Amino acid sequence: xxxxxxxxxxxxxxxxxxxxxxxxxxxxxxxxxxxxxxxxxxxxxxxxxxxxxxxxxxxxxxxxxxxxxxxxxxxxxxxxxxxxxxxxxxxxxxxxxxxxxxxxxxxxxxxxxxxxxxxxxxxxxxxxxxxxxxxxxxxxxxxxxxxxxxxxxxxxxxxxxxxxxxxxxxxxxxxxxxxxxxxxxxxxxxxxxxxxxxxxxxxxxxxxxxxxxxxxxxxxxxxxxxxxxxxxxxxxxxxxxxxxxxxxxxxxxxxxxxxxxxxxxxxxxxx
Amino acid sequence: xxxxxxxxxxxxxxxxxxxxxxxxxxxxxxxxxxxxxxxxxxxxxxxxxxxxxxxxxxxxxxxxxxxxxxxxxxxxxxxxxxxxxxxxxxxxxxxxxxxxxxxxxxxxxxxxxxxxxxxxxxxxxxxxxxxxxxxxxxxxxxxxxxxxxxxxxxxxxxxxxxxxxxxxxxxxxxxxxxxxxxxxxxxxxxxxxxxxxxxxxxxxxxxxxxxxxxxxxxxxxxxxxxxxxxxxxxxxxxxxxxxxxxxxxxxxxxxxxxxxxxxxxxxxxxxxxxxxxxxxxxxxx
Ligand SMILES: Nc1ncnc2c1ncn2[C@@H]1O[C@H](COP(=O)(O)OP(=O)(O)O)[C@@H](O)[C@H]1O
Ligand SMILES: [Mg+2]
Numbered sequence: 187x188x189x190x191x192x193x194x195x196x197x198x199x200x201x202x203x204x205x206x207x208x209x210x211x212x213x214x215x216x217x218x219x220x221x222x223x224x225x226x227x228x229x230x231x232x233x234x235x236x237x238x239x240x241x242x243x244x245x246x247x248x249x250x251x252x253x254x255x256x257x258x259x260x261x262x263x264x265x266x267x268x269x270x271x272x273x274x275x276x277x278x279x280x281x282x283x284x285x286x287x288x289x290x291x292x293x294x295x296x297x298x299x300x301x302x303x304x305x306x307x308x309x310x311x312x313x314x315x316x317x318x319x320x321x322x323x324x325x326x327x328x329x330x331x332x333x334x335x336x337x338x339x340x341x342x343x344x345x346x347x348x349x350x351x352x353x354x355x356x357x358x359x360x361x362x363x364x365x366x367x368x369x370x371x372x373x374x375x376x377x378x379x380x381x382x383x384x385x386x387x388x389x390x391x392x393x394x395x396x397x398x399x400x401x402x403x404x405x406x407x408x409x410x411x412x413x414x415x416x417x418x419x420x421x422x423x424x425x426x427x428x429x430x431x432x433x434x435x436x437x438x439x440x441x442x443x444x445x446x447x448x449x450x451x452x453x454x455x456x457x
Numbered sequence: 458x459x460x461x462x463x464x465x466x467x468x469x470x471x472x473x474x475x476x477x478x479x480x481x482x483x484x485x486x487x488x489x490x491x492x493x494x495x496x497x498x499x500x501x502x503x504x505x506x507x508x509x510x511x512x513x514x515x516x517x518x519x520x521x522x523x524x525x526x527x528x529x530x531x532x533x534x535x536x537x538x539x540x541x542x543x544x545x546x547x548x549x550x551x552x553x554x555x556x557x558x559x560x561x562x563x564x565x566x567x568x569x570x571x572x573x574x575x576x577x578x579x580x581x582x583x584x585x586x587x588x589x590x591x592x593x594x595x596x597x598x599x600x601x602x603x604x605x606x607x608x609x610x611x612x613x614x615x616x617x618x619x620x621x622x623x624x625x626x627x628x629x630x631x632x633x634x635x636x637x638x639x640x641x642x643x644x645x646x647x648x649x650x651x652x653x654x655x656x657x658x659x660x661x662x663x664x665x666x667x668x669x670x671x672x673x674x675x676x677x678x679x680x681x682x683x684x685x686x687x688x689x690x691x692x693x694x695x696x697x698x699x700x701x702x703x704x705x706x707x708x709x710x711x712x713x714x715x716x717x718x719x720x721x722x723x724x725x726x727x728x729x730x731x732x733x734x735x736x737x738x739x740x741x742x
Contacts, residue, residue: 353574356542356562357588357639371578451577452621 209457210437233418241423248420258427260403261392264320268327269388273381276332280339280380284373285365290340297336305330305391309398323395331388338380342373375448382440389432486555486675487518487541487643493549494536510536512700514550521673525690527680527733533701534679538647541677542568554643564592567636569646573628575620581631582607582616588639606634609668626657633665637672644676650685662688666713683733687726688715695729697736705732 218238224230225237248254282289283297308326316322346369354368370377396406405424412420448454494511510533518524526534539545541552543562552559554566567588575584585603594602607613610630620628629649636644650658662685669676680686686693687709695705707729715722 347574349570349572349574350576352539352542352544353568353570353576355544356566356568357591358562358564359591368576371576374578447578451619453577 210433214433233416236419236422241419241426244419245423245427254408257403257405257408258431260401261396261405261428262431264323264395264404265327265388265392268324268392269331269385271324271328272331272335272384272388275328276335276380276384277339277377279332280336280377281343281365281370281373283336283340284343285369293336294340297333297340300329301333301337305387306394306398309395313399318399318401320401323392323399323401326395327388327391330391331384333384334387335377335380335384338383339373339377342376342380343369345376346372375444375454378440378444378448382436385435385440386432389428393428484519485517485553486520486522487516487677488553489514489516489541489550490552491515491550492537492540492547492552494533494540494545495548496536509700511540512702514696514701514703516694516703518675518677521675523669523676523678523689523691524694525678525680525686525692526694526696527683527686527729528696528701529698529733530681532696532698534681534696535647536701538568538645538677538679541643542566542645564588564639565642567639567641567644569629569632569636569644569649571648571651573620573625573632575628575631575635577619577621580617580619581612581623584620584631585634585638588635592639602638606638609637609671610634610664624657625653626661629653629661630664633668637668637674642675644674646676646678648679648681651680651682658685663714665689670713683726683730684717687722687729688717693729695732695736704736707732 222238225232225235245254279293283293284290305326308329309322312322312326316325350368350372351364354364359367392404393406393409396404397410400410401407405428409421409424412418412424444454449456492511492514494509496508496510498506498508500506514533514537516524526537528534536545540547541559543560543566546560576587579587582603585606586599589599589602603616607616610633612627612630612634615623615627615631620631623631633649636646650661653661666689678686678689680689690709693707693709694703695707696702697704707725709725711719711721711725717723717726
């Protein structure tokens with residue numbers, strides 16, 4: 187019986203990264219190309235729909251001023267802090283709900299109650315408590331983000347292949363060890379999907395928060411300021427930056443995590 | 458365990474039982490006594506249904522014996538095995554392994570499931586080591602144990618492969634290695650080759666016989682394949698369905714390796730098949 191051999195060549199590596207860049211950026215490049223074509227032909231009035239190049243040059247100008255990078259940095263820090271808490275709390279709560287019947291019946295109604303409430307509707311309440319502060323924004327985002335993470339983790343844990351649980355239990359695995367050794371890795375594909383939904387939700391709530399709590403800095407602040415001066419290039423530029431950041435985060439962090447874990451283990455089909 | 462009859466009230470419950478039953482059962486590795494199992498199936502919205510999976514099963518297995526349990530689908534074979542693994546609670550009767558009453562899962566039993574049940578996130582090596590670590594065997598022994606079972610199951614070269622990258626036959630080899638690495642008192646196997654193609658199945662049956670002859674484990678092997686039972690077992694237990702109970706028992710006194718084309722083999726196989734056939738008829742009448 188022959189075993190396995192591993193090969194890594196520079197050529198294969200280069201090809202991998204080239205393909206990754208191509209597959210991820212090409213669809214977006216095509217979209218932006220269509221945009222440029224439409225706006226260049228002025229099929230839509232340029233005040234409403236500026237050219238990509240105009241947007242791009244505005245961005246470069248703002249970056250050299252240092253303003254744009256501060257806006258971006260502030261938003262990212264807010265987002266990361268909120269997501270950090272939501273990931274940890276949401277995943278733990280979800281696992282506990284999936285593993286313990288008591289927690290399950292206590293929390294399922296509560297989580298479902300909050301899952302229909304949009305993050306933006308929570309701001310008036312959190313602002314009552316914490317005022318127009320960073321805490322109010324971060325707490326609201328964390329809360330809203332943790333909901334889909336909890337729900338996914340819960341379902342993920344409940345749907346872990348039952349014979350795997352049997353196999354583990356037959357070898358005297360129970361309680362916390364069962365949770366960490368079997369339920370968590372076994373539900374990882376679904377848990378990561380929940381992180382994905384949660385982080386997307388975090389961006390949306392972040393933007394709403396930056397509108398309502400109107401802090402000094404942030405991508406949302408920049409977009410809504412531009413709305414008042416009717417600066418369409420900045421409005422679209424802001425949207426593009428947010429979309430791009432969200433997309434980059436998903437690809438670089440979550441997708442890489444997936445490739446390194448569930449896809450490597452053969453728990454998830456490759457693209 | 459030579460307890461004088463008169464002092465038997467001092468003996469633990471399990472030993473006392475053996476004394477009552479007689480000398481034969483003292484050597485029994487596994488004693489199943491009037492086992493019963495009724496499932497209460499919750500169908501939601503206030504409906505529940507009682508399913509009697511096992512009516513009244515008694516069985517004794519001696520040390521090192523290879524026992525096959527055969528019967529139609531739904532006759533409670535898996536349920537019986539799950540109870541012996543400690544994974545389902547029984548609703549009646551008693552089970553003793555090495556004289557100890559058995560109810561919880563334990564590392565003294567190795568279980569092999571039909572769908573392999575390997576942990577996809579652990580490599581072949583780590584899967585085999587899972588129970589070894591649970592047994593708290595010192596780390597310096599790990600390599601030796603893994604190498605031993607890797608070699609026994611011909612898995613050389615696949616130590617670091619993840620199970621989902623292996624063929625079905627290879628996966629079941631890993632699962633058997635994982636169960637054997639526990640060095641269990643009892644090996645419980647639930648139709649382990651049922652999901653494999655005929656050739657791989659025949660191949661693994663031979664592997665299992667070889668391993669059993671090397672390790673002299675007590676094996677309870679569930680199947681619904683008459684030839685498989687005849688090929689593997691010292692003794693075949695026939696069960697019937699609704700509710701599950703033992704209806705017959707056949708000793709297979711053929712030397713190993715067994716030739717599935719030999720007239721003696723074919724005769725036993727045919728006897729067994731007709732036993733199963735006849736109880737199907739009584740079921741339909
Ligand atoms: N977890 C369960 N809950 C409810 N009923 C079950 C469960 N497992 C098995 N049964 C029922 O018990 C009977 C025996 O099933 P099983 O032991 O799986 O049979 P076999 O392995 O011989 O095919 C069947 O009628 C089945 O529907
Ligand atoms: Mg079965």
